[in-house]
Amino acid sequence: MKRFIIGRIRSIGYAFKGFFFLIQTEHAIISQLIIAGIFTAMGFYFGITREEWIWQILAIGMVLSAESLNTAIEKVCDFIHPDYHPKIGIIKDVASGAVTFAALTSLIVGGLIYFPYWLG
Ligand SMILES: Nc1ncnc2c1ncn2[C@@H]1O[C@H](COP(=O)(O)OP(=O)(O)OP(=O)(O)O)[C@@H](O)[C@H]1O
Numbered sequence: 001m002k003r004f005i006i007g008r009i010r011s012i013g014y015a016f017k018g019f020f021f022l023i024q025t026e027h028a029i030i031s032q033l034i035i036a037g038i039f040t041a042m043g044f045y046f047g048i049t050r051e052e053w054i055w056q057i058l059a060i061g062m063v064l065s066a067e068s069l070n071t072a073i074e075k076v077c078d079f080i081h082p083d084y085h086p087k088i089g090i091i092k093d094v095a096s097g098a099v100t101f102a103a104l105t106s107l108i109v110g111g112l113i114y115f116p117y118w119l120g
Helices: 002-025 027-046 050-080 086-118
Strands: none
Touching: 002 027, 002 050, 027 050, 027 086, 050 086
């Protein structure tokens, strides 16, 4: 049981190591964090409801998670095959496609939240 708990605590530590690596070094994640900051500021400016905050936070988390997994896939690709290969290109494009799904979905959620405020 003690080993189990120590193992879990170590895993959380590694997860946070990855989290700080992403937010300090990865430009794609930093860009998404800036966009998340803009939407957070908009949330305060327009005084969105509790329910709208929940949807917005979930949308932001979804994009950042997808972007992080995309970064991990890019790193695996660059590690296993640093040279040009059409299949690596497809793998990277598909991983980016997953981010696009998340980003477009979030854009729709953002539109549904903010259009009524913009229209007054
Ligand atoms: N080794 C490769 N072989 C074939 N095509 C590649 C290769 N590396 C990258 N590409 C192509 O270039 C695109 C961009 O790849 P890259 O690894 O530069 O990611 P990125 O989207 O620019 O992300 P980041 O800015 O985080 O590095 C890929 O989606 C793929 O189409």
